[in-house]
Amino acid sequence: MVNPILFIILAAVAIAAAAGLLLSRDAVHSALYLVLNFATVAVFYLLLNAPFISMVQITVYAGAIVVLFLFVIMMLGAEKLRGAADNVPGSEKIHRYIAVLLALVLVGVFGYLVSQNSIGVVTQNPAIDASPQALGITLFQYYVFPFLVTGVLLLVAVIAVAVFGQVRKGGSINA
Amino acid sequence: MSSGEIVVRALITGFIISLVVITGFAYTTLFERRLLGRLQARIGPNRVGYIPIPWRGGEKRFLGGILQPAADAVKLFLKEDPTPAKVNRVIYNLAPMLAVIPAILILAVIPWAPAFRIGSAKFQPYFAIAPNVNVGVLFILAVTSIGVYSIVLAGWASNSKYAVLGGIRATAQMISYELSLGIIVLVPIMMANTMDMGQIVEAQRHVWYIFLQPLAAIVFFIAGMAELQRSPFDLLEAEQELSAGFNVEYGSMRFGMFFMAEYMKMISVSAIFATFFLGGFRGPFVDDLPWLGFIYIFIKIVAGLFLMIWIRATLPRFRYDQLMSFGWKVLLPIAVLNFLITAVLIVMAEEGTLAPLIDSVSKFFTG
Numbered sequence: 398m399v400n401p402i403l404f405i406i407l408a409a410v411a412i413a414a415a416a417g418l419l420l421s422r423d424a425v426h427s428a429l430y431l432v433l434n435f436a437t438v439a440v441f442y443l444l445l446n447a448p449f450i451s452m453v454q455i456t457v458y459a460g461a462i463v464v465l466f467l468f469v470i471m472m473l474g475a476e477k478l479r480g481a482a483d484n485v486p487g488s489e490k491i492h493r494y495i496a497v498l499l500a501l502v503l504v505g506v507f508g509y510l511v512s513q514n515s516i517g518v519v520t521q522n523p524a525i526d527a528s529p530q531a532l533g534i535t536l537f538q539y540y541v542f543p544f545l546v547t548g549v550l551l552l553v554a555v556i557a558v559a560v561f562g563q564v565r566k567g568g569s570i571n572a
Numbered sequence: 573m574s575s576g577e578i579v580v581r582a583l584i585t586g587f588i589i590s591l592v593v594i595t596g597f598a599y600t601t602l603f604e605r606r607l608l609g610r611l612q613a614r615i616g617p618n619r620v621g622y623i624p625i626p627w628r629g630g631e632k633r634f635l636g637g638i639l640q641p642a643a644d645a646v647k648l649f650l651k652e653d654p655t656p657a658k659v660n661r662v663i664y665n666l667a668p669m670l671a672v673i674p675a676i677l678i679l680a681v682i683p684w685a686p687a688f689r690i691g692s693a694k695f696q697p698y699f700a701i702a703p704n705v706n707v708g709v710l711f712i713l714a715v716t717s718i719g720v721y722s723i724v725l726a727g728w729a730s731n732s733k734y735a736v737l738g739g740i741r742a743t744a745q746m747i748s749y750e751l752s753l754g755i756i757v758l759v760p761i762m763m764a765n766t767m768d769m770g771q772i773v774e775a776q777r778h779v780w781y782i783f784l785q786p787l788a789a790i791v792f793f794i795a796g797m798a799e800l801q802r803s804p805f806d807l808l809e810a811e812q813e814l815s816a817g818f819n820v821e822y823g824s825m826r827f828g829m830f831f832m833a834e835y836m837k838m839i840s841v842s843a844i845f846a847t848f849f850l851g852g853f854r855g856p857f858v859d860d861l862p863w864l865g866f867i868y869i870f871i872k873i874v875a876g877l878f879l880m881i882w883i884r885a886t887l888p889r890f891r892y893d894q895l896m897s898f899g900w901k902v903l904l905p906i907a908v909l910n911f912l913i914t915a916v917l918i919v920m921a922e923e924g925t926l927a928p929l930i931d932s933v934s935k936f937f938t939g
Contacts, residue, residue, distance in 0.1 A: 456714045460750075
């Protein structure tokens with residue numbers, strides 16, 4: 398059983414971090430809120446007896462992907478987005494209405510599902526063995542084909558980046 | 573043992589080990605300065621605090637410079653702590669803390685000694701802040717991957733071109749070398765068949781992995797040095813190009829925290845290297861006298877630190893393109909090949925096809 402007080406504190410941090418991510422005007426601050434969010438989610442995984450996923454969450458998402466975000470933000474000097482949304486033509490009213498509508502739909506659907514108890518609200522530790530060994534056996538024996546397909550997909554993406562990023566003889570980047 | 577007891581024990585051992593390592597950090601700086609002095613044919617700091625030897629007329633001094641770290645700390649604290657104009661104040665203050673926290677956090681899973689008992693308190697199955705973590709190695713990788721934030725954010729928040737360049741260099745370097753590090757760490761994991769640091773040590777009871785996997789040990793050490801941003805990988809603070817890189821705008825104890833994080837990470841990397849490849853706390857008679865474990869791992873850590881300082885005194889700094897091509901075109905292929913070959917050999921040994929193969933090869937050569 399996950400301690401309810403602990404859960405509420407962590408959930409509050411996660412939601413606050415997500416809100417900060419959306420509301421922050423500074424892209425670097427947004428990225429840091431994202432790190433905080435990922436870290437909180439990693440702690441949730443730990444509470445649910447999934448240490449492997451938790452550590453991978455931190456290593457891959459917080460440690461690598463957001464660092465790449467920061468890298469790009471700093472390289473482009475795109476930290477400040479002050480007023481950028483107002484400059485997009487036609488974004489004054491209609492986009493905001495659509496956003497509010499979609500948010501209401503999302504809240505409604507989630508509220509309905511939670512009230513019906515039909516999405517997995519985990520109230521106790523699952524009775525599965527989530528040690529790295531058990532996870533490896535599951536992944537590499539029962540799901541080895543999807544795993545390989547994902548690997549090939551990533552390899553294709555890497556090759557594509559290498560091809561597109563190549564500097565041609567004239568010195569221009571092949572875009 | 574109830575969960576409350578586990579928490580209390582982790583707090584107490586964590587407090588003790590952190591204190592020891594923070595003291596160790598101070599003396600690592602002294603060790604480095606004295607050793608660099610020796611390697612450069614000078615003496616190094618030997619004035620602050622010493623024990624004179626009376627029967628030699630007070631001329632010969634014993635443990636010269638033993639109080640130098642304390643003097644350095646006092647000096648850092650007493651210096652002015654300026655905050656440059658137009659820095660991003662929150663992140664500027666956050667960055668030094670983000671440097672120190674992972675450096676301390678990483679100590680949690682390192683095993684320091686085998687199981688022993690003090691009174692009624694039993695430390696089992698080995699002495700660590702958090703023993704029995706079945707993802708210990710991943711924890712180390714996760715924490716090191718968080719460590720890059722301090723450098724990037726310090727560089728960015730300082731609002732200085734040199735600092736930003738240092739931060740961006742550091743990011744690219746750490747992401748590149750983290751790959752090799754992550755892959756090479758799989759070799760001891762596969763050989764010990766566990767991710768628990770203590771069980772990796774236990775698996776080296778008979779032979780250390782550095783003898784079975786010398787190449788992996790070398791790759792791990794190089795990638796670890798690159799993660800530490802130490803010379804010859806210290807491009808982020810290349811004095812001639814960037815004045816001091818990411819920490820150029822920091823002064824006083826804020827700079828001291830970056831300094832502290834660097835040396836504490838040196839100690840951690842040395843300890844992790846000892847755990848993976850040098851048998852950790854294992855050594856002669858350690859099963860009968862558990863406290864010998866502390867001495868053995870101390871000796872191994874000091875040996876690792878000695879090697880790092882020696883390399884710093886010997887090798888010139890990499891050029892940036894050399895750094896990248898070395899990481900991606902040399903270190904990473906070696907790491908992947910080493911990993912693949914080890915995996916194949918382990919499977920062959922498990923299926924019993926390795927012994928006949930070695931047999932027939934030796935017959936071929938001996939005739």
